[in-house]
Amino acid sequence: MQLSVLVPTFCEAENLPVLVPAVRAALAGVEAELLVLDDASPDGTADVADRTAPGFCRAIRRTGPRGLSHAVIEGFRLARGECVAIMDADLQHPPEVLPRLLEVVASGRGDLAVASRYVPGGGTEGWSWMRRWMSRYACRLARRVTAVKDATSGCFLCRRSVVEGVEFDPRGFKIGLEVMVKGRWSKMEEVPYVFRPRRAGASKASLGPAFAYLAQLRALKRHKRA
Ligand SMILES: Nc1nc2c(ncn2[C@@H]2O[C@H](COP(=O)(O)OP(=O)(O)OP(=O)(O)O)[C@@H](O)[C@H]2O)c(=O)[nH]1
Numbered sequence: 578m579q580l581s582v583l584v585p586t587f588c589e590a591e592n593l594p595v596l597v598p599a600v601r602a603a604l605a606g607v608e609a610e611l612l613v614l615d616d617a618s619p620d621g622t623a624d625v626a627d628r629t630a631p632g633f634c635r636a637i638r639r640t641g642p643r644g645l646s647h648a649v650i651e652g653f654r655l656a657r658g659e660c661v662a663i664m665d666a667d668l669q670h671p672p673e674v675l676p677r678l679l680e681v682v683a684s685g686r687g688d689l690a691v692a693s694r695y696v697p698g699g700g701t702e703g704w705s706w707m708r709r710w711m712s713r714y715a716c717r718l719a720r721r722v723t724a725v726k727d728a729t730s731g732c733f734l735c736r737r738s739v740v741e742g743v744e745f746d747p748r749g750f751k752i753g754l755e756v757m758v759k760g761r762w763s764k765m766e767e768v769p770y771v772f773r774p775r776r777a778g779a780s781k782a783s784l785g786p787a788f789a790y791l792a793q794l795r796a797l798k799r800h801k802r803a
């Protein structure tokens with residue numbers, strides 16, 4: 578089964594030399610490509626991506642509207658695989674979860690597989706109680722629009738047909754939630770993983786995306802599945 582792994586990046590040059598070989602190793606035997614969707618990172622992320630594993634990994638030097646969700650939506654259009662997977666560049670999502678997500682789709686158990694911190698076997702490492710509480714609370718708020726337990730997950734895999742032709746709202750960081758609510762899937766499975774601390778580089782998370790998340794939830798209400 579062909580797979581396109583989509584990795585949105587802003588200033589992740591330090592992480593790619595670790596991430597790219599790890600993704601490649603995790604997907605040994607799978608026909609896969611890795612697209613690094615970069616927003617003109619001043620640290621040379623795109624050049625590092627092109628150098629790291631030619632033929633497997635390539636950089637998309639984005640010129641359209643900036644932002645994580647815009648980058649992923651562009652990736653959906655550029656992906657050549659029958660399946661697409663989304664993950665962060667900072668190794669918070671372990672590459673070893675990718676084959677387990679792919680297995681869900683390949684076996685027919687689901688056409689959407691979500692890497693989940695909030696099913697048995699999943700969790701987070703190194704978070705303050707405040708961040709743990711905020712993440713749980715964000716997922717609880719999302720129960721209004723989806724039954725997915727880790728509704729704010731940034732790592733998921735689906736058939737490309739799930740996202741093709743769907744109009745996603747690119748505001749905020751939570752493009753996965755858009756796919757969970759608006760995507761054309763009929764079966765979904767959550768796959769446990771442990772969210773690890775960022776390997777290197779700086780976080781881009783801030784209060785801005787938290788407010789955008791609340792607006793996104795409001796807008797998604799009318800798309801809620803029965
Ligand atoms: N293309 C693009 N990618 C972005 C942008 N902002 C963040 N990213 C990438 O999106 C992924 C998630 O961003 P992070 O900064 O790790 O956000 P986070 O995981 O919520 O925060 P931390 O736990 O502190 O790492 C990373 O791979 C970032 O490089 C952006 O504006 N454009």
Ligand SMILES: [Mg+2]
Binds near residue numbers: 665667669775
């Ligand atoms: Mg991160």
